[in-house]
Amino acid sequence: MTATPTTSADLFRSLGLSLTVRAATDEEGAWACVLSRPDGATYEIESVTFFDVDPDTGEEWVVEPGPTRVLGVLAGGDVDAEGEADRSAAAAAETEARTFLGDEAYELLLRFEEDELEED
Numbered sequence: 001m002t003a004t005p006t007t008s009a010d011l012f013r014s015l016g017l018s019l020t021v022r023a024a025t026d027e028e029g030a031w032a033c034v035l036s037r038p039d040g041a042t043y044e045i046e047s048v049t050f051f052d053v054d055p056d057t058g059e060e061w062v063v064e065p066g067p068t069r070v071l072g073v074l075a076g077g078d079v080d081a082e083g084e085a086d087r088s089a090a091a092a093a094e095t096e097a098r099t100f101l102g103d104e105a106y107e108l109l110l111r112f113e114e115d116e117l118e119e120d
Contacts, residue, residue, distance in 0.1 A: 008068040008112045015105055021065050024048075029062040033070050035100070043100040048073055074101065075113040 005011040012019075016038040024030035024047040033045040050069050051060045063069075074097035076090065098106040 005108060008071050008109065011105060011108055011112065012067040012071060015101065017067070019065070019067050019070055031065050033065050033073075035070060035074075037100070041100060043074065043097065045070065045073055071109055072113060074106075075109045 003014070005014045018036045020034045020036070021031050024032045026047050027049065030047045030049045031045075032047060035043040048065065048070075050063050050065055052063045053060050076094065101109065
C-alpha cells in the first residue's frame with residue numbers, strides 16, 4: 001500500500017484489486033465473486049446476496065455487488081456465528097481474508113466497517 005487509504009474504496013484501489021462477478025447458480029439474486037491481487041492470488045466467494053434497505057420503510061431489495069460490498073464480506077459482514085461450527089468457519093474465513101489482504105489492510109478494513117456501522 002502507498003498512502004494510507006481512508007475508505008474501503010481507497011483500500012480496494014491501493015491494493016490493486018480487481019473484482020469479477022457472475023450470477024451464482026445456487027440461488028436467485030446471489031452472486032459468485034472473485035477478488036484478484038496483482039500477483040495473481042485470488043479470494044473466492046461462492047455465493048453471496050447483497051441488499052439495500054430503505055431506512056424509512058425497512059423495505060429490502062437485492063443489489064449487485066461492488067468492490068466495497070465484497071470487501072465487507074471479507075470483514076465478516078453480517079455473519080452470526082451461533083454454534084461451534086459457525087465460530088470455527090468464521091475464524092477460518094477471517095484467517096483466509098487476513099492472508100489475502102495482509103494484516104495492515106485487513107485491520108484498516110475492519111476499522112472502515114466499524115466506522116460505517118457507527119454512522120448508521
